Amino acid sequence: MDSIRSLKRREDKLGVLMLEEELKTNDPDADERCGLLADRYEVFAIRIPGCTTHRLAASIDFKSGQPAPPVMLHGVFRAQSACVQARRHAEQHRDLINPTWET
Numbered sequence: 545m546d547s548i549r550s551l552k553r554r555e556d557k558l559g560v561l562m563l564e565e566e567l568k569t570n571d572p573d574a575d576e577r578c579g580l581l582a583d584r585y586e587v588f589a590i591r592i593p594g595c596t597t598h599r600l601a602a603s604i605d606f607k608s609g610q611p612a613p614p615v616m617l618h619g620v621f622r623a624q625s626a627c628v629q630a631r632r633h634a635e636q637h638r639d640l641i642n643p644t645w646e647t
Contacts (some may be wrong), residue, residue, distance in 0.1 A: 547619035552599065557579070560595040560620060563600050569613045578627035582643035587634050589626030599623050602629030603638065 551557050556633075572588040581587050584607045589599040601618040608614055618633035633642060 551595075551620060553595070554626065556595040556598065558593055559595055560600055562593065563590055567597040567604075567617075568612065569604060578630050579645055579647040581631065581634055581638075581645055582640050583646075585600070585634060585638060587627070587630050589621070589623075589630050592620070597623055599626035599630075601626060601633055603630070606639065 549557075553562070554575045567590075572590050576588045576590050578587040578589055581603065585603040586603055587601070587603045589601055590599055591596055598620045599622075600620055603616050603618065605616075616634070616637055618630055618637055621629035631645065632642075
């Protein structure tokens with residue numbers, strides 16, 4: 545992802561890779577939740593270890609019926625606008641048109 549490559553510090557990039565692995569077995573913290581998209585996808589702006597300026601945007605399909613819900617990464621965005629960007633990119637990447645949004 546271009547947004548991950550654009551991170552300047554090597555430590556921040558490694559933090560994103562670590563989070564990607566962690567998301568395969570663990571859910572994000574509740575305080576990182578942005579909202580529920582289309583009554584199906586939980587959208588998160590996840591803190592990157594050691595990085596105070598950016599968040600990793602992800603959405604999780606908890607209604608997939610799979611034991612390990614599928615996670616989709618949407619990129620890295622500035623912390624101030626991370627939830628707005630996470631929602632926008634989740635809509636695009638999941639091909640949703642005018643979906644419902646609950647916070």
